[in-house]
Every structure is written in structure tokens, then in C-alpha cells.
Amino acid sequence: MTWRATGKNLINGKDAITDVPPHRWDEEFYDPEQAHRADRMYCRRGGFVDDYATFEPLRFGVMPASIGDIEPDQLITLEVAAAAIDDAGGSDKLPDGERVGVILGRGGILSPAQARYAQRVRMSSQVIGILRELIPDVDPARLELLRKKFDERLGPYQPEGTIGLVPNLAASRVANRLNLRGPAYTIDAACASSLIAVDQGITELVNGRLDAVLAGGVHHVHDISFWSVFNQLRALSRQGEIRPFDAAADGLLIGEGTGVVVLKRYADAVRDGDRIYAVIRGSGVSSDGRSASMFNPAVSGQVLAIKRAWEAAGLDPTAPDALGLLEAHGTGTPTGDAAELTTVAEVFGPYTGGPRPVIGSVKSMIGHTMPAAGVAGLIKAAMAVYRGVLPPTLHCESPRAEMAATRFAPIATAQPWESDGPRRAGVNAFGFGGINAHLVIEQAPASAGEPLVAVGAPAAGAGTVTVDEPDQVLWLAAPSPAGLAELLDRDDQTVRQLGADLAERSGGDAPGRTRLGIVNPTDKLLAVARKTVARGLAWRGGRDIWFSPEPLLADGAGKLAFVFPGLEAEFSPRTADLAAHFGLPDREWSAADLGRHGAGLIEVGKLLNEALERINVRPDAVSGHSIGEWTAAAVSGQISTAAMDEFLELFNADSVEVSGYVFAAVGAGADRVTPLLGDFPGVVLSHDNAPGQSVVNGPETQVDRLVEALRTRNILCQKLPFRSAFHTPAFAEGLTSIGAALGRWEVHPTRMPVWSATLHAPFPDDEDQVNHIFVRHMMEPVWFRQTVDAMYADGFRVFLQVGAGQLASLVSDNLRGRDHLAMPVNTSHRSGLNQLRRVATALWVEGAAPNLRALTAPVRTAPAAPVKPTGSTGRRGPRVKLDLGGPLVRLGPEAAGLLGLTVTSGGTVAPATVRAAGNGGPAARPTVGNGTPAAPRPAAGNGAPATRPAAAPARG
Numbered sequence: 016m017t018w019r020a021t022g023k024n025l026i027n028g029k030d031a032i033t034d035v036p037p038h039r040w041d042e043e044f045y046d047p048e049q050a051h052r053a054d055r056m057y058c059r060r061g062g063f064v065d066d067y068a069t070f071e072p073l074r075f076g077v078m079p080a081s082i083g084d085i086e087p088d089q090l091i092t093l094e095v096a097a098a099a100i101d102d103a104g105g106s107d108k109l110p111d112g113e114r115v116g117v118i119l120g121r122g123g124i125l126s127p128a129q130a131r132y133a134q135r136v137r138m139s140s141q142v143i144g145i146l147r148e149l150i151p152d153v154d155p156a157r158l159e160l161l162r163k164k165f166d167e168r169l170g171p172y173q174p175e176g177t178i179g180l181v182p183n184l185a186a187s188r189v190a191n192r193l194n195l196r197g198p199a200y201t202i203d204a205a206c207a208s209s210l211i212a213v214d215q216g217i218t219e220l221v222n223g224r225l226d227a228v229l230a231g232g233v234h235h236v237h238d239i240s241f242w243s244v245f246n247q248l249r250a251l252s253r254q255g256e257i258r259p260f261d262a263a264a265d266g267l268l269i270g271e272g273t274g275v276v277v278l279k280r281y282a283d284a285v286r287d288g289d290r291i292y293a294v295i296r297g298s299g300v301s302s303d304g305r306s307a308s309m310f311n312p313a314v315s316g317q318v319l320a321i322k323r324a325w326e327a328a329g330l331d332p333t334a335p336d337a338l339g340l341l342e343a344h345g346t347g348t349p350t351g352d353a354a355e356l357t358t359v360a361e362v363f364g365p366y367t368g369g370p371r372p373v374i375g376s377v378k379s380m381i382g383h384t385m386p387a388a389g390v391a392g393l394i395k396a397a398m399a400v401y402r403g404v405l406p407p408t409l410h411c412e413s414p415r416a417e418m419a420a421t422r423f424a425p426i427a428t429a430q431p432w433e434s435d436g437p438r439r440a441g442v443n444a445f446g447f448g449g450i451n452a453h454l455v456i457e458q459a460p461a462s463a464g465e466p467l468v469a470v471g472a473p474a475a476g477a478g479t480v481t482v483d484e485p486d487q488v489l490w491l492a493a494p495s496p497a498g499l500a501e502l503l504d505r506d507d508q509t510v511r512q513l514g515a516d517l518a519e520r521s522g523g524d525a526p527g528r529t530r531l532g533i534v535n536p537t538d539k540l541l542a543v544a545r546k547t548v549a550r551g552l553a554w555r556g557g558r559d560i561w562f563s564p565e566p567l568l569a570d571g572a573g574k575l576a577f578v579f580p581g582l583e584a585e586f587s588p589r590t591a592d593l594a595a596h597f598g599l600p601d602r603e604w605s606a607a608d609l610g611r612h613g614a615g616l617i618e619v620g621k622l623l624n625e626a627l628e629r630i631n632v633r634p635d636a637v638s639g640h641s642i643g644e645w646t647a648a649a650v651s652g653q654i655s656t657a658a659m660d661e662f663l664e665l666f667n668a669d670s671v672e673v674s675g676y677v678f679a680a681v682g683a684g685a686d687r688v689t690p691l692l693g694d695f696p697g698v699v700l701s702h703d704n705a706p707g708q709s710v711v712n713g714p715e716t717q718v719d720r721l722v723e724a725l726r727t728r729n730i731l732c733q734k735l736p737f738r739s740a741f742h743t744p745a746f747a748e749g750l751t752s753i754g755a756a757l758g759r760w761e762v763h764p765t766r767m768p769v770w771s772a773t774l775h776a777p778f779p780d781d782e783d784q785v786n787h788i789f790v791r792h793m794m795e796p797v798w799f800r801q802t803v804d805a806m807y808a809d810g811f812r813v814f815l816q817v818g819a820g821q822l823a824s825l826v827s828d829n830l831r832g833r834d835h836l837a838m839p840v841n842t843s844h845r846s847g848l849n850q851l852r853r854v855a856t857a858l859w860v861e862g863a864a865p866n867l868r869a870l871t872a873p874v875r876t877a878p879a880a881p882v883k884p885t886g887s888t889g890r891r892g893p894r895v896k897l898d899l900g901g902p903l904v905r906l907g908p909e910a911a912g913l914l915g916l917t918v919t920s921g922g923t924v925a926p927a928t929v930r931a932a933g934n935g936g937p938a939a940r941p942t943v944g945n946g947t948p949a950a951p952r953p954a955a956g957n958g959a960p961a962t963r964p965a966a967a968p969a970r971g
Contacts, residue, residue: 022398024380026429028407031381032257032268035059038900040239047253054239056246060255061237062270062382068235069894070094075192079895086128086180087897088235089188091273092119096189096229099275106193108287110226116197117186118215119275120208120232120386129180130238130901131169138904139165146914157914164906164913185233197225203386205446206344207300208232209274210389210454214298216278226283231275232387238901242269250348257383258410259345259376260352260418260425267346270382271899274390276397282595285871291459293397296330296439299323303449311350312445317358320451321441325362328455332441333364338372338455339432340399340440341423342392345376345408346383355443356417366422373430374423375408389444389452396440400458403432433508435537437487486849488856488867489514489536494527496551496564503531503545507538521867522859528569532856534559555836559853561860567836569862573812574635576770577627577650579620581641581797582737583820585843586612588619593626593847596870620646620818623840626847627817630855631866634815636777638770638806640822641702641741641797651765653778653785676740677715679722682731685709685800695721701742702797705828710735710797712743742797762786775801803829813861815840815854836861 024031035045050057070090072079075097082090096117100106109115125133139162146153146161181187183201190199198219204211209232216228245251245267252258252266284291301323303316325332332338341363344355359374377395378384384391399405411425418424432438438458445451491514493499503510514536517525531548533540540558547554547562554562567573586604594601599622604615620643627633639647648654678701681688685703688711692698698713698721711721718734725732740746762782769778773792778785803814803826816823816839826837838857842850848870855865906913 021394022402025377025395025398025406026402026404028409028428029380030409031062032060032255032270033063035061035237036063036065036900038065038902039063039237040242040900041902044239044242050246053243053247056239056242056251057253058242058246058251058255058266058268060252061268062272062384063237063899064235064271065899068897068899070897071894077192082895082897084128084180085188086126086182086184087899088121088126088233088273089185090897091235092185092233092275093189093192095231095273096275097193099229099231099277100193103277104287104289108289110283112194113196114226115195115228116216116219116225117189117195117199117229118212118219119186119189119201119230120210120212120389121182121185121201121203122205122208122234122236122386123182123203124236124241125238126182126236127238127899127901130240132180134904135166135169150914150916153914153916161906161913164910165904168904168906189229195229197228204450204452205448206383206385206388207444207446207450207452208386208389209391210298210393210442210444210452211300211450213276213278213295213390213393213454214300214452217295217298220278220280226279228278229275230278231273231390232384233273234385234387235271235273235899236385237269237271237899245269252347256410257347257378258412259343259347259379259408260356260374260414261347261411262413262415264347264349264352264410264415266348267378268382270378270384272381272384272387272391274387274394276390276393282592286596286598292401293440293456294459295454296457297324297326297328297455299325299327299453301451303451306449312354313449314354314358314361316449317355317443317445317451318361321358321362321443321453324441324453324455330439330455332362335367335369336434336436337363338439338441339434340372340396340405340438341374342396342399342440342442343374343376344388344392344443344445345374345378347376347378351445352415353417355445356415356421359423360417360420363422365420370433371422371424373405373426374418374421375406375425377406379409379411389442392442392444393454393456396442396456399432400438400440400456403438405430405432435507436535485846485871486534486852487511487515487536488518488852489531489533490518490522490525490856490859490867491531492517492522492525492527493529496529496548498527499529499531500545500548503541503548507541510541511536518867522864528566528862529564530562530566530860530862532561532860534853534856553834556838556853556857561857563860563862566860566862567812567834568858572862574810575632575813575815575858575863576806576811577624577634577637577647577817578814578822578826579637579639579643579646579650580616580816580818580820580822581639581643582612582616582741583822586615586819587843588615588819588841589843589845589847589850590619590622590841591847593851594622596848597626597629599625616642616818617646617649619841621649623817624650626851627815627840627854629866630851630869631864632815632854632858634767636768636770636806636811638772638802640704640772640799640825643818643822644769644772644792646818647769651767651769652763653765653769655761655763672738673740673745674738675714676712676738676743676745677718678710678712678735678737678739679718680733680735681709681711681725682707683709683725687730688725691721691724694724697745699743700796701740703800704797705800705825707828708825712740712745741793742795744794746793770802770806772797772799772802775805799825800829807833807835812836813858813863814838817841819843 044054044056045059046055047057049055068087068091070082072082075093100109143158143162146158186199186201189195202208202212202215212232213230216230219225219228250266252268254265257268258264279289281294299320299322301316301320303313306313330337341359345352377391381391395406405426407428408425414425440456442454442456489511491499491502493502502513531544533544540560543558544560547560551564553564554560568575588604590601604619637647637651684706685700688709689700692711695713695717698711698717700709701712702710704710711718722732722734762785770776771778771788773788773795775798778788807830812835814823814826814837819841823837823839836857838854840850840854841847851870855867858865
């Protein structure tokens with residue numbers, strides 16, 4: 016069944032439970048009065064997939080004649096895995112085959128082909144042995160005829176076909192036929208198997224061993240021996256309904272199915288343009304440990320698994336907005352449901368008001384699919400967060416008393432999922448014997464404006480999972496503030512949808528120049544935005560809201576500048592997700608010494624500049640603070656990449672550190688600080704940053720004296736961790752190492768003007784003058800305050816800090832009271848992609864045209880892979896019906912004559928003289944009593960002639 020058909024059934028609340036089909040097990044096994052016997056059942060209702068159990072052998076390069084020897088669940092799994100890949104965009108969207116694994120939950124119980132093989136191996140010998148004991152005089156040749164009849168009914172047998180019975184081949188056959196060369200194996204953790212398979216897949220992805228995993232579960236066992244286990248435990252429902260959490264529930268119903276999900280790291284999925292149904296925020300697994308019984312669930316073990324998942328997610332399960340749906344294990348057994356509700360109450364807390372989150376169980380519709388139960392619940396929950404619809408749970412008409420202690424409530428019909436934040440769900444799977452698993456999943460972006468949470472790989476050396484949350488973006492536009500206010504008068508949900516739609520189109524055909532942008536638009540932020548728009552005054556970034564009645568960049572009103580930062584005390588750029596998304600080089604950034612800090616500063620600036628280019632953000636000019644001017648030179652084309660690379664090779668701690676010299680940042684302007692420096696020999700002004708900030712440099716002992724003196728004047732002052740003398744005459748020593756490389760820089764025409772903080776004006780065109788200014792720059796103060804003033808006078812109104820640090824705040828300090836926007840492109844407290852979403856929002860509000868979709872759509876093509884998954888052979892042929900049945904073997908109408916026995920009028924059995932047919936045909940039919948031919952053996956129950964199909968395997 017396809018994803019869409021499954022989703023439709025779940026939303027519509029389709030009850031897929033039916034009576035056992037005749038070919039699954041014989042009707043005579045159903046006898047409630049004799050259900051104390053192991054071979055008699057009191058229940059005959061369950062979930063069955065016979066209509067979907069077909070296989071197309073030629074598509075996967077499987078010989079049709081071999082189908083009968085292969086366990087059906089292996090072929091079903093292969094079909095489902097291929098369908099999952101197709102739904103994920105096809106094999107071309109998968110990584111190299113070496114980087115794709117297959118992990119499936121599968122039980123070690125008697126499956127259809129195994130049951131038939133067990134019959135082949137044991138049944139004929141067992142029956143013949145019993146007949147020899149009962150009728151010692153029976154002709155051995157007759158017994159051999161009986162054995163052959165058994166074999167005939169069981170179908171042709173190929174000795175090499177027994178390999179098809181190995182349980183792990185459910186995973187291995189998928190890997191073999193689809194050319195996937197990562198690990199392929201099955202897990203047996205009872206009813207938790209498939210969620211633990213997902214957990215294992217997450218581990219492989221987070222550790223970087225794999226780039227994609229097919230994970231899930233498979234269960235196609237309705238053998239009577241399997242039913243007998245639950246029948247003897249009295250775990251099956253006598254009502255023939257599975258009623259999770261209902262007070263009248265009396266047991267489970269056995270279902271079947273196979274589910275496979277495609278797992279990838281979020282950054283990879285976004286890079287590849289994948290459709291993301293949901294993102295796994297956290298996973299937790301536990302065992303019950305020592306408890307009163309291995310057969311009854313322990314609340315403490317379940318609590319542990321759920322808490323571990325929410326801790327991994329970095330979320331509080333008791334928070335009011337923690338989740339909107341709990342897809343519970345919910346088997347419908349009184350003991351199991353009571354324990355799970357107790358667990359849920361302990362972890363998620365009691366009801367405290369407001370809408371209740373929904374609790375449900377897919378088992379109410381399809382039965383308990385045992386090792387595949389977890390993935391069935393995961394698929395249901397993923398469908399819910401993807402579509403924004405809460406599915407119903409059937410037959411929970413009067414919830415158990417324990418439900419009142421929880422915050423949850425079941426629903427009988429589907430409902431829209433209304434949520435202020437990202438839609439989030441939990442999924443439980445608790446296995447027999449005390450193995451427990453829980454997943455936290457969250458809404459993925461159907462559009463650029465929807466929220467997402469993703470599990471990403473940890474940084475090198477880290478032991479914990481990194482969690483990243485792409486933020487929801489809302490853009491609105493109107494011809495005037497009044498028109499924008501009119502849009503905002505609509506209900507919150509409508510406003511969010513309008514804003515998300517416009518953001519998804521990257522502003523597209525925005526209907527006006529008055530614009531509003533909000534990141535993560537909660538109800539409270541929407542209320543603030545309405546008040547802001549009503550006031551009609553520009554609002555730039557406070558609480559992640561941007562509003563501009565007169566955009567700074569619209570219609571050429573103002574210009575955009577990139578400003579590259581210099582050295583600051585902290586250097587913690589967030590570039591890993593940007594590099595992964597855009598396919599750019601990245602590394603671990605270090606400020607361990609001045610050389611690595613400075614070189615990293617330039618590399619980060621180049622990376623961020625390229626990222627801005629990818630979202631259609633280009634400056635009208637560039638500038639730099641301190642050595643940020645070198646970054647400006649590199650990105651503008653002023654200096655060749657080769658020359659810059661040579662320079663960075665020389666730029667190390669030994670070449671740029673000046674022994675005994677330090678910097679100090681002063682919380683006062685140069686006009687207040689400079690007059691004081693005469694009392695501190697060797698201390699000079701190195702940076703005139705803003706009206707309220709300057710930096711000095713000099714011998715460390717003198718700088719220490721100055722710091723103390725300034726503090727006595729209540730002037731904030733702090734020594735910086737850089738031992739050099741940039742931008743002072745004392746750096747002449749450093750120039751002996753790097754000056755030669757500076758002198759060899761070949762100056763080229765720039766793509767845009769480059770402003771110098773030495774001149775507080777654009778660089779001239781003359782190459783010699785430019786090289787001379789580069790040297791002056793290292794020995795003269797940075798006149799950043801004057802440079803910002805001059806750029807503003809030249810029409811620059813928007814300044815983007817392209818790098819880590821606090822440079823944007825210095826720009827704003829210089830332009831206080833003047834209409835402008837200054838913001839960082841990268842910060843240490845937010846992911847790179849999320850900060851770019853804010854930058855794009857702010858620029859769009861000011862009249863620019865950034866491409867927000869580039870932050871979610873694929874932006875590069877992966878290189879050709881040496882080994883790719885094949886998906887299928889491309890050949891098509893007829894579909895083969897798979898045999899999932901396990902009825903008793905029936906020998907047919909001629910069976911009564913096989914042993915050559917007659918029943919006398921006295922009711923005794925005696926050997927008969929049987930004349931073999933002259934042509935070697937079958938022996939003559941026996942007579943019963945009066946010599947009339949023996950009637951066909953009646954079926955149990957209604958006395959009708961037996962017409963059941965033999966247990967012969969389907970063959971192509």
C-alpha cells in the first residue's frame with residue numbers, strides 16, 4: 016500500500032480488521048469452547064494484507080521459479096524498500112551504495128515459508144511413524160505413496176532454495192538487489208524492534224559511518240502456532256476488536272505489515288532537495304531490568320526510554336507545547352494499557368489547561384504488527400506532522416480511568432493540528448520481555464516557512480548529538496502601512512499561512528514596498544507586530560521582527576555594504592551547516608594563537624561571502640575592520656586568491672606576534688583617551704572604533720598601568736588576549752616577516768569599491784598606492800568611526816557584518832539616531848543557516864531581493880558516485896501472488912485409498928487387496944462398508960466438501 020493510501024486510511028479511520036482468510040489457517044482451529052487447548056482459538060479476527068502481497072520478480076532480477084523457496088516477507092520488504100526509495104526521489108537521490116545501510120526489525124518466529132519447510136521436514140515422517148504404530152501391518156509401499164503425496168501437496172522442492180529461509184535475508188536481500196553496500200541486518204527486540212532499528216540507523220548517521228539508512232520492520236506471521244501463544248496467554252480480544260485505552264478493552268488482535276523509512280541527516284536532505292516528512296529530534300531505548308515479571312511491563316523501564324529521548328532532544332516533556340500527539344504502544348490489553356498510561360502521566364505530567372494533546376494507537380485500525388509495530392506508529396505520526404492532521408483512534412469510547420491522570424485525550428475522528436510552534440509527536444514501542452523505545456519527531460518544512468528540527472552529526476570529538484532547528488519565516492507586504500495592518504487583522508493561522516507562502520516564493524510578486532518580516536511568529540510576536548505596524552515607525556530586529564514603512568534599499572534609496580571584522584576576543588563562528596548546505600570547504604576554527612585566528616578570520620569571511628552570493632545578496636561596496644580589510648581585498652578581487660593563499664601561509668603566530676606588546680579595549684572615545692596617553696610611554700591609539708570605544712596598544716606594563724588609571728576614572732577598560740602591535744609603529748618588526756608577501760600582492764580592478772579604514776575612503780586605482788596603503792594600514796590606527804561616517808554620507812544605509820564578532824554593534828554605535836540597519840551574518844549562538852534566514856528577512860524588508868528558497872532547496876549537484884544504488888533492473892513483468900498461508904496439508908479425494916485399507920461393516924479397519932493400475936496409475940478408490948465410493952473428507956464446521964487450496968507455493 017502506498018504512503019498516500021495509508022495516510023488516507025489513517026485519516027478516515029478505516030478499520031482494516033477482518034476474519035482470518037481461509038488460506039491462513041483452518042477453520043477447525045476456531046473453537047472458543049475448546050480454547051484451553053493449544054490448537055484451538057477463541058479469536059479469529061486480525062489484520063491481513065493478502066490483497067497487497069504481490070511481487071514483480073523481473074523488476075528486481077529474481078527468477079520467477081525461485082519465488083516459492085523464498086520467505087515471502089523478504090520479497091515484500093524488497094518491494095516496500097524500493098517504494099520508499101522511489102518516494103524519496105529515486106535511487107539517484109541516495110548517496111553512494113557504500114554509504115547506505117539496511118536495518119530491519121524482524122522477529123525470530125515461525126514464518127510462512129519456514130512453517131512449510133518444517134512441514135516438509137517433519138510432518139510426513141511424523142505421520143508415517145504414527146501410522147506404523149497404529150497399524151503395524153500397513154504396507155510400507157503404501158506409506159511411501161503417502162510420503163510422496165505430502166511432497167506433492169507441498170510443491171516442488173529445490174535444496175538450494177533453503178537459503179531463502181534465513182531470517183536476516185529480509186535485510187540482506189534488499190541490499191543485494193538494490194546494490195546497497197552498507198551494513199544490512201535484522202534486529203529482534205520483540206515489539207520494539209523497528210523503532211530500535213531506527214535508533215540504530217540514527218547512530219550510524221550521527222557517527223558518520225553512513226549517509227542514508229533504510230530502517231523499519233517486517234511481520235507477516237499468522238501461523239496457527241504463533242496465534243496459539245497469544246491464545247494461551249489470553250492476550251487476544253474475545254470481542255474481536257482491539258480497543259486501545261478503552262475501559263472495555265480485553266486484548267489485542269494480531270496484524271501484519273512491512274514499513275520502511277529512509278533516514279538521512281537533515282543537512283544532506285536539504286542539500287539534495289529531498290521531501291522531508293518529519294525529522295527525528297531524539298531517540299531513547301531502555302530495558303526494564305529486574306522486575307516482578309518478564310511478561311508484564313514495568314513503568315520504570317518505559318519512563319526511562321521516554322525521558323532519554325526527550326533529553327536527547329533537548330526538550331522538556333512537561334512543557335505546555337511539548338507535543339501535540341503521542342502515538343502510543345496501545346495494544347488494547349488491560350495490563351499493558353494501564354502501565355503505559357501510568358508511564359505517560361509520570362513523564363508528560365497532568366493536564367493543566369488548554370487543548371489536550373492527542374493520544375492514539377494505529378493498532379486500533381490494523382492490529383498489532385509485532386516487530387513492525389513501531390514503524391507503523393512512526394509512519395502514522397510522520398504523516399500527522401507532515402499533513403497537519405491528527406488521526407483518530409478507533410473503539411476508545413470510554414477511556415480507562417488512568418487516562419484522567421494524563422494530559423492526553425483520544426479522538427474518534429480526524430482533526431486539524433493547530434499549533435503555535437512546530438508540530439511535534441512522540442512514538443512509543445514497548446517489547447515483550449521489557450525492551451522499550453521512544454522517538455521524538457518534529458515537523459519538517461513543506462515550505463521555507465515551516466519549522467524543522469534535525470539530528471545532525473556531532474562535532475569532532477563531541478560525545479553528544481547536535482540539534483539544529485531551522486526557524487519559521489513569515490514575510491508580508493502591502494502598498495502602505497495601512498494595507499499591511501489590514502493583512503494583520505486576519506486570524507493568526509491565516510497570517511502565518513500568507514506569510515509562509517510569500518516567504519516560500521522569496522518575496523516573488525510582493526504587492527508593495529511596505530514590508531514586515533518575522534522569524535518564529537508566535538502569537539505574542541504577531542501581537543507585537545500588529546502594534547509595531549500600527550505605530551508606523553521602522554522596527555529593525557528587536558524580537559526577530561523587521562518592519563520598514565520606507566525601505567532603506569528600495570528603488571536605489573540606499574546602498575548595501577559588507578563589513579569584514581578583525582580580531583576580537585571571541586572567535587566562534589557557526590559555519591558547519593552552511594558549508595554542508597552549499598558544498599563549501601569548512602574546518603574546525605581555532606583562536607589558539609594569533610596566526611590561526613587571523614587566517615581563520617579571513618577564511619570564514621570568504622565562506623560567508625560565498626553563502627551570501629548563493630542567496631542573491633551582493634554588496635555595493637566592501638570594507639574591513641583591521642585585518643578584515645584583507646578579507647575585503649580577497650572577496651572583491653582586489654588581490655588574487657593565489658597571492659592571498661601565499662600570504663596566509665606566512666601569517667602565523669611567529670610572524671605576527673610582537674613580544675611584550677598587548678592591546679586594551681577602552682569604553683571611551685579616542686577624543687577622551689588620546690590626551691591621557693602621554694603619561695604611559697609607548698602606549699598609542701590603535702583603533703578609533705566608535706564614539707564610546709577605542710583600542711590602545713603598547714608595552715604590557717604600561718598598558719596595565721593605563722587600565723588601572725582608567726578604571727579609577729570609571730572608564731571601562733579590558734586587556735585583550737593578542738600579543739602583537741597591529742596598527743602601530745611598533746609593528747615594523749612584524750612587517751619584516753609578512754611585508755615581503757604584502758609587497759608582492761598583485762592589485763587588480765575590483766568588482767565593487769573597497770573602502771580603506773586608513774583613508775576612511777575608497778582605495779585608489781593605482782597599484783603602487785594600494786600596496787603602500789596596505790603597509791600603512793598595519794602601522795597606523797584603524798579609523799573605523801570616520802570610515803562608517805563617510806560611508807553613510809556616501810549613501811550606505813545597510814551594513815552586514817560578514818564574520819564572527821560584534822562589529823555590527825560598533826556600526827550602530829556610530830550611526831545612533833540615523834536611519835540604518837547593521838546586523839551580523841553569523842553569530843555564535845545560532846546556526847549559520849538560521850542566521851542567514853534572519854539576514855534574508857531583514858534585507859527583504861528593506862527592499863532587497865534575497866533568495867530565501869536557496870536555504871532549503873538543493874544548491875549543488877553531488878559528484879558522480881562510483882557505486883550507486885540501482886533501485887531495480889528496469890525490466891517489468893507480471894506480478895506474482897505471494898503465499899502467506901499456512902493451512903493444514905490436505906491430500907485430496909484420493910487420500911482414503913492411499914493406505915489400501917477398508918472399513919468393515921463392523922467398523923474395523925483391515926488391509927484391502929488392492930490391484931495396482933496396469934499403467935502405473937493410482938490405486939483404485941477404497942469402499943466404505945457397503946462398497947460405495949468414499950466421499951471427500953468434509954470440512955469442519957458446516958459439513959460442506961473440502962475445497963481449500965493446497966499449501967503449494969505460488970510460482971511464476
